[in-house]
Amino acid sequence: MTNKRLTIGLVQHACSVDPAANIETTIQGIRTAAERGARLILLQELHASRYFCQTEDRGNFELAETIPGPTTRRLGRIAAELNIVIVASVFEKRAAGLYHNTAVALDSDGSIAGRYRKMHIPDDPGYFEKYYFTPGDLGFTPVDTSVGRLGLLVCWDQWYPEAARLMALAGAELLLYPTAIGWDMQDPADERARQQDAWLTVQRGHAIANSLPVLACNRTGHEADPSGQTDGIHFWGGSAAIGPQGELLAQAATDTAEVVVVDIDLARSGRLREVWPYLRDRRIDAYQDLLRRFRD
Amino acid sequence: MTNKRLTIGLVQHACSVDPAANIETTIQGIRTAAERGARLILLQELHASRYFCQTEDRGNFELAETIPGPTTRRLGRIAAELNIVIVASVFEKRAAGLYHNTAVALDSDGSIAGRYRKMHIPDDPGYFEKYYFTPGDLGFTPVDTSVGRLGLLVCWDQWYPEAARLMALAGAELLLYPTAIGWDMQDPADERARQQDAWLTVQRGHAIANSLPVLACNRTGHEADPSGQTDGIHFWGGSAAIGPQGELLAQAATDTAEVVVVDIDLARSGRLREVWPYLRDRRIDAYQDLLRRFRD
Numbered sequence: 278m279t280n281k282r283l284t285i286g287l288v289q290h291a292c293s294v295d296p297a298a299n300i301e302t303t304i305q306g307i308r309t310a311a312e313r314g315a316r317l318i319l320l321q322e323l324h325a326s327r328y329f330c331q332t333e334d335r336g337n338f339e340l341a342e343t344i345p346g347p348t349t350r351r352l353g354r355i356a357a358e359l360n361i362v363i364v365a366s367v368f369e370k371r372a373a374g375l376y377h378n379t380a381v382a383l384d385s386d387g388s389i390a391g392r393y394r395k396m397h398i399p400d401d402p403g404y405f406e407k408y409y410f411t412p413g414d415l416g417f418t419p420v421d422t423s424v425g426r427l428g429l430l431v432c433w434d435q436w437y438p439e440a441a442r443l444m445a446l447a448g449a450e451l452l453l454y455p456t457a458i459g460w461d462m463q464d465p466a467d468e469r470a471r472q473q474d475a476w477l478t479v480q481r482g483h484a485i486a487n488s489l490p491v492l493a494c495n496r497t498g499h500e501a502d503p504s505g506q507t508d509g510i511h512f513w514g515g516s517a518a519i520g521p522q523g524e525l526l527a528q529a530a531t532d533t534a535e536v537v538v539v540d541i542d543l544a545r546s547g548r549l550r551e552v553w554p555y556l557r558d559r560r561i562d563a564y565q566d567l568l569r570r571f572r573d
Numbered sequence: 574m575t576n577k578r579l580t581i582g583l584v585q586h587a588c589s590v591d592p593a594a595n596i597e598t599t600i601q602g603i604r605t606a607a608e609r610g611a612r613l614i615l616l617q618e619l620h621a622s623r624y625f626c627q628t629e630d631r632g633n634f635e636l637a638e639t640i641p642g643p644t645t646r647r648l649g650r651i652a653a654e655l656n657i658v659i660v661a662s663v664f665e666k667r668a669a670g671l672y673h674n675t676a677v678a679l680d681s682d683g684s685i686a687g688r689y690r691k692m693h694i695p696d697d698p699g700y701f702e703k704y705y706f707t708p709g710d711l712g713f714t715p716v717d718t719s720v721g722r723l724g725l726l727v728c729w730d731q732w733y734p735e736a737a738r739l740m741a742l743a744g745a746e747l748l749l750y751p752t753a754i755g756w757d758m759q760d761p762a763d764e765r766a767r768q769q770d771a772w773l774t775v776q777r778g779h780a781i782a783n784s785l786p787v788l789a790c791n792r793t794g795h796e797a798d799p800s801g802q803t804d805g806i807h808f809w810g811g812s813a814a815i816g817p818q819g820e821l822l823a824q825a826a827t828d829t830a831e832v833v834v835v836d837i838d839l840a841r842s843g844r845l846r847e848v849w850p851y852l853r854d855r856r857i858d859a860y861q862d863l864l865r866r867f868r869d
Contacts, residue, residue, distance in 0.1 A: 397854045416859050436851050438734030438782050439860050447868040471818045475781045478819045482778020485771045486734050522767045523774045555732050556867070558693045563712050564735050567863050571852070572743040 281543040283424055286310025286318040289516040290534035291498025296325045296340070300348065304355055306536050311359040313538040316385075317424045321496045321516070322366045322432050322455040323378070328496070328512070332504045333408040341370035349381055349389055357387030362422045364429060366455035368409070369394070378410040380429040380455055382420045391420030393429035397437055403461065403502070403510055406433075417443035425450040425543060428489070432456045435476065435493065439567065441483035446556075450543050452483060456495040459512035473513050473531075481523035488549040490526075490541050491519040497532055521546045577839040579720055582606025582614040585812040586830035587794025592621045592636070596644065600651055602832050607655040609834040612681075613720045617792040617812070618662045618728050618751040619674070624792070624808070625664075628800045629704040637666035645677055645685055653683030658718045660725060662751035664705070665690070674706040676725040676751055678716045687716030689725035693733055699757065699798070699806055702729070713739035721746040721839060724785070728752045731772065731789065735863065737779035742852075746839050748779060752791040755808035769809050769827075777819035784845040786822075786837050787815040793828055817842045 288306030292299045303324050310318050323329075325348055329337040342348060348367055356363045362385055369379040369392075378395040394413030398406050417440055419426045428449030434440040435454050444452055458476060460469045477493075484491040497514035516529040518539040529535035550556065566572050584602030588595045599620050606614050619625075621644055625633040638644060644663055652659045658681055665675040665688075674691040690709030694702050713736055715722045724745030730736040731750050740748055754772060756765045773789075780787040793810035812825040814835040825831035846852065862868050 396856045396859060399854065401848075401850070412856065417862075433854065436782060436849070437855065438738065438778070439855065439863060442734065443860070443862055443868070446862060446865065471820055475819045478774060479778045479781040482734070482775045482782070485775040486732060486778070523771045524767055552697075553732070554697070558695065558729065559733065559735065559866070560692045560708070561864050561866060563692060564739070564864055566713075566739055566742060567735060568857050568860055569742065570855070570857060572739070 282540060283543055284314045284316055284538060284540045285492060285518060286313070286315030287492060287494040287516040287518065287529065287537040288318060288320050289494055289497055289514055289529045289537070290321070292324065292327050292496060292500070294327055299325050300351065307355055307363060308359070309536045310538055311361050313536070315361065315538050317362045317364070319364045319453050319492050319494045320366055320455060321494045322457040323368055324366055324496070326368070327500050328457045328510065330406050330409055331403050331500065331502050331510065333405045334503065337409065338376065341368045341376050344369050344379060344381055344392060345389060349383060353383045353387040353389065356383040356385055360385045362390070362424045364427065364453050364455065366431065376410055377413060378406065378431055380431050380453070382422050382427055382429060385423045390422045393418070393420065393431070395431035395434065396440065397433045399433040403507060417447065419444055419447050419449040428452040430454050432458065435480055438483060438486065441487055445487035445489055449489065450546065451490040451492060451541070454480070454491070454493040456493050457512065458495055459510040462508055462511050473515060477515065477517060480517070481519050481525070484519045484521055485523040486555065488521045488546045488553065488555070490521050490543070490546070493517050497534060521549050578836060579839055580610045580612055580834060580836045581788060581814060582609070582611030583788060583790040583812040583814065583825065583833040584614060584616050585790055585793055585810055585825045585833070588620065588623050588792060588796070590623055595621050596647065603651055603659060604655070605832045606834055607657050609832070611657065611834050613658045613660070615660045615749050615788050615790045616662055616751060617790045618753040619664055620662055620792070622664070623796050624753045624806065626702050626705055627699050627796065627798050627806065629701045630799065633705065634672065637664045637672050640665050640675060640677055640688060641685060645679060649679045649683040649685065652679040652681055656681045658686070658720045660723065660749050660751065662727065672706055673709060674702065674727055676727050676749070678718050678723055678725060681719045686718045689714070689716065689727070691727040691730065692736065693729045695729040699803060713743065715740055715743050715745040724748040726750050728754065731776055734779060734782065737783055741783035741785055745785065746842065747786040747788060747837070750776070750787070750789040752789050753808060754791055755806040758804055758807050769811060773811065773813055776813070777815050777821070780815045780817055781819040782851065784817045784842045784849065784851070786817050786839070786842070789813050793830060817845050
């Protein structure tokens with residue numbers, strides 16, 4: 278089996294309250310990654326803005342945009358200019374009163390290769406996403422691009438083995454997660470460490486169970502709670518490239534902007550699956566209850 | 574929410590070619606764990622014998638026994654004597670020509686609380702399990718015991734998020750894996766390290782995704798290939814107790830017999846699920862294709 282090498286880039290940064298400044302920061306990171314050889318670049322979740330879901334504020338719907346729209350057009354031009362694939366994250370306005378948290382793949386000719394609308398929507402104090410985002414209705418369907426079949430997923434999906442498996446079963450060659458996750462600094466240091474390690478580890482588990490590389494790009498920096506009720510979120514960065522045996526190939530720092538560039542051999546997944554043939558032995562005759570909420 | 578503390582024990586050892594000697598080694602380990610406070614003790618996979626699946630040899634069917642049978646009666650008496658629960662692993666003879674790889678929970682009154690027949694059966698050079706074991710037909714059903722509801726699984730199941738999830742959805746309070754896995758020493762050291770780390774990590778992933786503790790008990794020692802065709806298997810030990818955030822609570826050495834005893838708070842799973850409500854947001858409306866072999 279021949280190799281299929283792909284150099285990937287992760288663009289991790291803090292976000293200001295100024296969307297125009299954020300997109301410039303993002304594009305600067307994209308250019309840096311491309312100069313270092315990246316042909317596929319993953320951006321962090323909702324990179325155009327602060328993580329506005331810390332409060333339920335109707336005014337934030339003004340941040341949403343259509344697809345195609347300003348962000349996908351701008352990034353599509355960059356993708357074509359640099360001959361790369363960019364996976365962006367957009368607060369998608371689908372219709373009046375109907376919004377999604379959407380990952381978009383911009384192909385190397387500048388076109389929109391496809392999109393994924395976040396299927397699992399969290400809602401916790403500080404992450405009020407159920408107010409803003411309708412759960413996705415496109416299913417777990419990979420997007421074909423010039424660099425391969427991409428299993429686009431978003432943040433909270435990271436915790437669901439079902440999402441990773443469905444992408445793998447549909448032939449995804451790697452899994453990609455734009456992310457916005459951080460600490461409540463009221464939690465003690467050992468709890469914060471367990472949380473960040475769990476975040477990385479559950480994704481390493483998806484890589485292993487499916488013999489696929491996994492990419493996660495998270496934002497960094499502290500963002501205040503606009504309501505003033507909490508101390509805000511300290512986004513923990515740590516953007517990671519994980520190999521198909523779950524091995525950590527590269528990881529960004531916790532608290533600084535960073536562009537990670539890593540070379541991956543996509544053909545290694547096929548070789549691994551010959552040695553570890555998990556897909557051969559799935560007991561699909563006995564999995565029906567995965568479709569139940571609880572087995573009670 | 575109150576605590577629900579449970580001290581668990583893992584009995585890891587090498588196996589000789591003499592089943593009578595092996596059961597004495599196992600019982601000695603059980604007594605050691607119980608003396609150190611363990612109320613639930615997990616044994617390694619097929620602890621009564623060498624890992625006979627290295628070759629396809631009809632003579633090995635003589636190692637099988639019924640349930641109830643000599644091993645479950647012997648261990649049941651020990652469980653009652655020590656007032657503990659023992660999870661054993663038995664080469665089950667169900668009928669002439671019909672065998673399973675079965676985990677059995679022996680309750681603290683000496684009775685058989687229930688059994689789990691290994692659902693995912695591997696078959697690779699050195700692990701010819703499809704010759705010996707019919708795939709389980711009891712489904713992924715936990716066993717109720719005096720120390721809690723146990724999600725009994727076996728070895729190759731470790732690599733399947735579906736198995737862990739189904740046990741969690743059925744109310745399992747912890748996941749337990751009797752195991753027999755090791756290295757082909759022909760593989761280079763870096764590959765061996767990745768394999769052992771993947772084995773631990775994918776189980777840590779199950780712990781995280783389901784907010785459940787996970788126990789794995791593996792054998793240690795080198796066992797020659799009776800056919801002489803390979804260098805045999807070097808079982809990598811590393812029996813592990815994992816907390817419900819995926820944190821490693823304790824792990825045995827790679828190459829020596831060891832009894833691991835750890836105190837676990839089973840109530841922590843419930844507290845974690847309030848902070849990380851994964852079960853709330855599963856997209857059961859979009860998981861149908863988990864019942865397919867491949868989405869092609």
